[in-house]
Amino acid sequence: MFEGHDPYLVALSLMIAILGGYTGFGLAARIRGTPGVSARALLAGAAVFLAVGIWTMHFVGVLAAPIPLDAVYLVLPTIISFLICALVVGISLFFVSIGEPTLLRVASSAVLLGLGIASMHYVGIHGLAGQFAIEHDAAMVLLSVLIAIIAAYGGLRAFLARQDGIRLIASSIAFGIAVSGMHYTAMYGMHFVPLSAETHHHAEGGLAASPQILSIVVSVLCFVIAAGFLLSLVPDPRRQAPAPAAASDDAVAPAAPEQPQPVPLTSPRLMPAPLGGIGQPPRPSPAPRLPIEGANGTHFIDAADVRSVSADAHYTRVHDGTRERMCPWSISEAEAQLDPGLFVRVHRSHIVAIPHVSFVRKEGDGAIIELDGPSPHRVPVSRAKIAEVKARLGLARRNAQPGQTGLGRQGRQD
Numbered sequence: 252m253f254e255g256h257d258p259y260l261v262a263l264s265l266m267i268a269i270l271g272g273y274t275g276f277g278l279a280a281r282i283r284g285t286p287g288v289s290a291r292a293l294l295a296g297a298a299v300f301l302a303v304g305i306w307t308m309h310f311v312g313v314l315a316a317p318i319p320l321d322a323v324y325l326v327l328p329t330i331i332s333f334l335i336c337a338l339v340v341g342i343s344l345f346f347v348s349i350g351e352p353t354l355l356r357v358a359s360s361a362v363l364l365g366l367g368i369a370s371m372h373y374v375g376i377h378g379l380a381g382q383f384a385i386e387h388d389a390a391m392v393l394l395s396v397l398i399a400i401i402a403a404y405g406g407l408r409a410f411l412a413r414q415d416g417i418r419l420i421a422s423s424i425a426f427g428i429a430v431s432g433m434h435y436t437a438m439y440g441m442h443f444v445p446l447s448a449e450t451h452h453h454a455e456g457g458l459a460a461s462p463q464i465l466s467i468v469v470s471v472l473c474f475v476i477a478a479g480f481l482l483s484l485v486p487d488p489r490r491q492a493p494a495p496a497a498a499s500d501d502a503v504a505p506a507a508p509e510q511p512q513p514v515p516l517t518s519p520r521l522m523p524a525p526l527g528g529i530g531q532p533p534r535p536s537p538a539p540r541l542p543i544e545g546a547n548g549t550h551f552i553d554a555a556d557v558r559s560v561s562a563d564a565h566y567t568r569v570h571d572g573t574r575e576r577m578c579p580w581s582i583s584e585a586e587a588q589l590d591p592g593l594f595v596r597v598h599r600s601h602i603v604a605i606p607h608v609s610f611v612r613k614e615g616d617g618a619i620i621e622l623d624g625p626s627p628h629r630v631p632v633s634r635a636k637i638a639e640v641k642a643r644l645g646l647a648r649r650n651a652q653p654g655q656t657g658l659g660r661q662g663r664q665d
Contacts (some may be wrong), residue, residue: 253605257612260315264308267473269427271304276422294406298341301406305340305430306333307472309372312434313379319443324464332371347407364407365400368430370388372399372437383443389466391440402429412662441649453483497615541569544577552576554593558607558622561583561629563598572607572624595643597632605643 278297292571309332343364377385406426540551541560543628559570561584568575581590586596596602603620610621611632618632620639629649632640 252423255317257315260311261435262314263567264474265427265431267311268308268430269423270452271300271308272426272430273419273423273535275301275644276406276419276426276553280418288448294316294344295341298337298344299346299471302337302340303334303367303475304374306371307334308427308430309375310430310469311473312438313376316438319383319435322379322383325380328374332375332378335367335374336371339364339370342392343407344404358404361404361407364403365396368399368403368433369437372434376441382446382447386442386444387437388440388442391436395437395440398429398436399513400431402426402433404427416569418419430468515519523544538588541578541585541588543569544579549579554589557589557594558604558624559628560589560594560602561630569594570624570628570637573621573626595631595636595639597631597636597640601630603630611640611646 266641275297278293278300283327289344310329343360346360346363373387373392379385404431407424448525538554540553541557543550543552552569556571557569558572560578560582561568561570561575563577565581567578567582568581569578578585582600582602586594589602594602596605597620598617603622607622608620609623609627612619614631616634618637618639619629621627621629622633
């Protein structure tokens, strides 16, 4: 399949696809947790970087191929191929981000995106002009379209997944390999057929660019992708802001009344007392409901239905026993707003509703709590919070004998 190709340009095309996927998915992963205009900006940025990555990978792959020496690139088909790619990527990401990501919605978006990627490829290929015609093997065309749809489905699933560093890297590598595989499969089924001089003269027309000019354009786009990739690695201070406060709360929880001074250092405003705080100033009445961000606005969920609240950068994810949904509060704000008689912060990133605890067990230095509901889920408990959790679950007496932890049996609080 790679016979006659420049191996360095082939490797470069694969790297471009991976970097474009990483940058695009990194932006797209933040969309569902960012409301308003910022979400639209992230959606546009994700679509642009993915489209530029796919399109640039395609043309680096074309430059790596053994094309005829007299070949030139028609400008109009080349521009149209990029517009097709940007349009279908943007539509697909928007379609799966505005509502519930059902299998039908994701599959239909993947088909649209896959057909768009394939269309971009073949429109761009037929932008080549010279003393030749281009023919394609039907079987390779179908196979390349199938690979494009599979790559699109995997990319959209990566977009919908909650990303961390390792998962994002794995998704980007898989996406880059799949998009490159689609391109080189299509190139394997492509053949140049020489034309007579008369036919070539009749076929000429339109604004054209040499491979050297296209190389300059592609080099600039490669720089844009690399710059976007490097910028995506720069930590976002807003995403890290809650971490020091949460970490210090977890680390010094037993001595919280004796260390009130660090509070102003982590926030310009006075933070209310944490859940279960003792010796703190009087706190306002607990919030009866939590705000939840939806596709068509902000909804509210009763606090009694909440099983757990988990930190997600400067937002949180609220689990109601069925699924997780995005809440605009930070983990510290949620801790300040929730009823300390019902909720307890068991980890710097997790708050749980004590009445919904159905199972607890020791695990490593900490513990694991399971919360009830149609879809039970588990939450980690940090070592510093084990004693408090045991007391809230009525398990403190079971730790009277040396060597026993009191964890591992079901516990509930009336």
